[in-house]
Amino acid sequence: MPSTPSVPLTPPWDVHRLPSAAGKTFLVTGGNAGIGYFVAEQLAGTGATVVLGSRDRARAEAAIASIGARVPGAAVRHVPLDLADPASLRACVDALGLDRLDAVVHNAGVALDHPPRRDTADGHELMFATNHLGHFALTHHLAPLLMAAPGSRIVTTGSFAAKSERLDLDDLQSRHDYRPKRAYARSKLAQMLFALELDRRLRAADSTTLSVLVHPGGALDSLTPSRPPVHVRTPGARLSRLPLRLVVQGKDAAAWPAVRAVLDPAVRGGVMLGPRAFGLRGTPRIEPLWEHLADTATAARLWAASRDLTRLEPAFR
Template sequence: MTQVDLTGKTAIITGANSGIGYGAAKDFVRNGARVIMAVRNEDKGKVARERILQENPQAAIDVMRIDLADLASIRSFADAIKGQLDSLDLLINNAGVMMPPHSKTKDGFELQFGSNHLGHFALTGQLLPLLKNTPGSRVVTVSSLAHKGSEILFDNLDGSKGYKKFQFYGQSKLANLMFARELDKRLKQHGLETISLACHPGISSTNLFKFGKKDAPNFMKSLMDKLLQPADMGALPTIYAATHPSLKGGEYIGPDGKGRRKGYPALDTPHPVANDEDVINKLWEISEKLTGVVFDF
């Protein structure tokens, strides 16, 4: 992959303490960026930061707390960032929860839709003034192969009428993809230079793959390592979407291998379910209503 010089650029990565977010953070600082690791658990964030500094002692890397399952936490994070920065080159909407038992965010949203989609929607809307202020800025939102064949359950967004964890995970990842592409469309309609892209990691062995509350047993880990790509490879589509000079916005990037499960980053095609304009517009409206965040293009 082409190495892009990121000297002088600032990136915010949600969920940067592990997996894909950690892989992206390592790459960005190696190429000269300042990285803000936006994490729920600051202790884990600091451990991850120390690991990166051991490899790259000159790295400019900070840890800040954000809980994407809490709109007040998102607002205080965004306010703190706007107090520190007047520009922002990269926002990587990466953090995610995957297939937990039915539970709610602080604001009463179903946890996966609330954290994975609404949290990132609210964060992006509140950081938009900084992104607009920065030539060549990008927003990258991490979706998943799980968006395929999913739907937005507008009459059951909170899961109160029944909850299947994989179905609700797929819904949140479809929402991520719809949001990323619609954001790009609206940015272009308003003549803004900021672009928005979506990506997915294929199937990578990040710590999202937990068996209940316990780590997978060792034999499962070795099996997963054979079948799945390592987190550093899973991070490549995110890095490509964030940095590749050929991209114009609105693209969807994933691995190039069989079934798009493994491999090196390339353009991918979203499932047709992601192209329904009525659903996309309804999702945007309801996201503004639920979060109270209206995008000021």
């Protein structure tokens, strides 16, 4: 009997052997520090041009120097970006100077630990404005560049903190009951619902752009390798937290889900990538959506509220 031709299998994703992305351009918001820095460093190693969107030019330049020291020939640059300032969003897109963008990683965020509640100049609660509304509006401004790149990707970084939270659609900005940690978790949940609603709208428009949701699991500075002057880990800090490596990980590993979401041709829109081990550590995998992330009615109401608050609406046609 004739032999049956073998069907080539997609090789398992290897976080240490990333595919080439030469000729592509990626924007990473908050790429000057934390997880965003390692997303940028890892993407730079693929030969792509990586743009760091950051409020702080000095910190961005330090990150660029650090990446350049580890990735010979890295093509990395900075554009000013303040997600809490609507004018900065428009200026950022102009400063890109691009006619197409292959991916944006919505990574930047702010987390406040203590009251009082802080507002932006437009009167929005700072964490909700920065983490969600700013990325919602930035997606609107980037839409023409993303549409010009077939198969472009919008990667949104959520948080494990959002798993146990629910949105209060009547108090999205925590005006009546402000608790900083809860407000942060809800702002990240809003981002996650936005990413999934965006993918539904992209599919309805027959767009080739994909919206992919990721979360980094548990990430600690003390388990993160040093990248001076961006991040310096002392031997004492490393040793004191070493047992936690069984449960969580460093920010270098926490970047893996976003990097895979940008680069892996097998990833489809509307999925969520997170760490393999209990959603807290390990190599990235596609994982089932949390039950409340499948609430399309809440996502649609959040979208409408975000449109009204920003007076903008991401559209891909």
